[in-house]
Amino acid sequence: MFPFFKKKKTNMDIRKIPRHIAIIMDGNGRWAAKRSLPKKAGHKAGAQTLEKISRVAMDMGIEHLTVYAFSTENWKRSEEEIKGIMDLLRYYLKTHMERAKKDQVRIHIIGDIHRLDEDIQEQIRILEELTKDKQGMCLHIALNYGGRDEIIRGAREFGRRVAQGELLPEQLDEGMFGSFLDTAGVPDPELMIRTSGEERISNFLLWQLAYSEFSFTDKLWPDFTEEDFKKAIFEYQFRERRFGGRKA
Numbered sequence: 242m243f244p245f246f247k248k249k250k251t252n253m254d255i256r257k258i259p260r261h262i263a264i265i266m267d268g269n270g271r272w273a274a275k276r277s278l279p280k281k282a283g284h285k286a287g288a289q290t291l292e293k294i295s296r297v298a299m300d301m302g303i304e305h306l307t308v309y310a311f312s313t314e315n316w317k318r319s320e321e322e323i324k325g326i327m328d329l330l331r332y333y334l335k336t337h338m339e340r341a342k343k344d345q346v347r348i349h350i351i352g353d354i355h356r357l358d359e360d361i362q363e364q365i366r367i368l369e370e371l372t373k374d375k376q377g378m379c380l381h382i383a384l385n386y387g388g389r390d391e392i393i394r395g396a397r398e399f400g401r402r403v404a405q406g407e408l409l410p411e412q413l414d415e416g417m418f419g420s421f422l423d424t425a426g427v428p429d430p431e432l433m434i435r436t437s438g439e440e441r442i443s444n445f446l447l448w449q450l451a452y453s454e455f456s457f458t459d460k461l462w463p464d465f466t467e468e469d470f471k472k473a474i475f476e477y478q479f480r481e482r483r484f485g486g487r488k489a
């Protein structure tokens with residue numbers, strides 16, 4: 242459809258690069274099955290795609306990239322698959338710690354990390370601390386993340402503040418509620434990409450995606466390329482975002 246994407250150059254409008262892109266990195270299991278490989282091999286290939294796409298996103302000047310790595314529902318999977326994912330996560334976090342000095346990426350985890358193993362929680366705390374002043378791009382990794390769970394945790398915290406007499410129920414508005422979510426202070430994603438042909442949000446960023454543009458591709462996440470990423474952004478640039486209003 243856009244033949245010039247075959248070449249490296251695109252006619253992207255650099256003034257309309259989204260500040261925040263969210264990605265549901267789906268299709269690792271099918272990628273592995275197609276190759277008769279264990280699921281872990283698919284998750285490993287997926288982690289490599291994440292490395293590549295986050296570098297591309299940073300080079301393009303994207304400020305926030307939020308990726309769905311493990312959902313609150315993914316605990317339903319086999320113990321073996323979960324262990325495989327957690328081991329890859331340990332490796333990924335460790336590699337990032339080693340690179341943290343020269344890398345410009347700030348790492349921020351969203352989701353309820355308390356259900357993760359203690360050593361992973363510790364790695365997360367260290368990596369977030371090590372990268373907190375990085376100016377390049379913020380990579381938000383969703384781990385044990387569910388949109389409904391995030392909203393409930395936020396609502397509980399607001400309730401606690403009311404009970405302590407610090408806030409009044411009437412003070413709550415959309416802006417304040419947003420500040421009780423894991424993405425506090427982060428602008429909502431302009432664009433959400435999901436790979437693997439599924440066209441649903443699977444409990445991802447329910448609050449934050451209220452007015453995001455969606456881009457679905459049949460590509461499985463490990464096969465997703467820089468060109469696919471740039472194509473999604475290019476197509477986004479032609480979307481007319483009305484936010485319930487009318488065309489000017």
Ligand code: IPE
Pocket residue numbers: 266267268269270271272310311312315326437
């Ligand atoms: C996404 O890939 C990664 C996680 C959910 C951890 P899947 O593992 O869901 O891949 P498919 O959907 O089975 O192909």
Ligand code: IPE
Pocket residue numbers: 265266267309310311312315439441443
């Ligand atoms: C969403 O993918 C979660 C992640 C990509 C981490 P799933 O594969 O878990 O979602 P469903 O089950 O197809 O909706």
Ligand code: MG
Pocket residue numbers: 267268269
């Ligand atoms: Mg899936």
